[in-house]
Amino acid sequence: MKATDIKSCYIGPEISPEQFVPEHFFLYIGKGLIHGYDGHRNYTLQSGEYCIVRRNKLARYNKERENGEFEKVVIVFDKIFLRSFFEKHPVTLPEFTSPEAFVLLPKDQLIDHFIQSLMPYYSGFGKIDPQFADLKREELLLILLKQNPQLAAALFNDRDVPDKINLEAFMNRNFKFNVSIERFAFLTGRSISSFKRDFEKTFHNTPGKWLTQKRLEEAHFLLSKKSQKPIDIYLDLGFEDLSHFSYAFKRQFGINPTELVQK
Missing domain, CATH: 1.10.10.60 (Homeodomain-like)
Structure with a gap:
């Protein structure tokens, strides 16, 4: 089974579809492309690619079908979940000063295996069984931080209220x-x-x-x-x-x- 066999699904609390991002989320493209923009630059994610979209940012993206199909996986890392995760898994918080909303991540086999592991819990209606949702979110975040330690600052070190800026x-x-x-x-x-x-x-x-x-x-x-x-x-x-x-x-x-x- 390929990672792209996963149907579009959503794990975590619902977030508004507006162009303001209220919570961090992980975005994986199963089939198709996504073209994103955050006021700083344009981004394109293709099948099998993924990123973190950061909270308290402005961002929008448009999907492009591939052979008539588009599939994605969205996993939300909301503040309550991150607080609980940090209590269980304290991590070092390096400097992270990028203003960009999209944090593109290098492809890694562990992520492909994780996406495949969602299949047994997938209801077919865009949801993962709630009993396993937080466990799968925790598993994903452990993988991401192991492979990309700098993400810790982006996810845990940002302020609830932005600083006054120009x-x-x-x-x-x-x-x-x-x-x-x-x-x-x-x-x-x-x-x-x-x-x-x-x-x-x-x-x-x-x-x-x-x-x-x-x-x-x-x-x-x-x-x-x-x-x-x-x-x-x-x-x-x-x-x-x-x-x-x-x-x-x-x-x-x-x-x-x-x-x-x-x-």
Whole structure:
């Protein structure tokens, strides 16, 4: 049996599908590809590859089917589980300063064997038997830390509340993410009131108006200079639907985005 025989499954507490990552999780690609982005760089994971996606980060990924199929394994390392794990298995916490959300891991035979070991516990409905879920999560984390000791800092040494950081640099790097103002405030180490106050001082605009304008300016560039299509860019620029994007674009520039592409 190959590792790719595992069907898509999820182990651990459910986490929100939004572009803010509330808990660390392990992501394994069984079939297909995943293209990820975290504001710093683009990533591609192919069949048999895996990574850690870190909490308190902005990240999004799009799946690409392979021969009509896509399968993945997601195993969540939430704070409660990690606290319990650390009490049982104290580990050294080396320095880890990377700002990236995706921690790509080298391929290792132990991980392939672990993925195969999930099959007997797999219900066929995307879940592993709850009686064994924490045991399998513990087993996986022991393997990961044995092969990649530097992961300990990424998983155990991060703060519950981010430090206060440079607002201008952060927003210019992450304006494309479709998350709430409250999330942006949290990630920059501010209360919502101090975020709005600092934002006004920095950008001389409200967060909502600035985000819309910044996204539309980027859209205009992609349409007019890169010949991209509205349907291919609106989600990646933080708009929830194509009709809202088209309406906002016409109100800003006086023409429909499709007209700009046709010129």
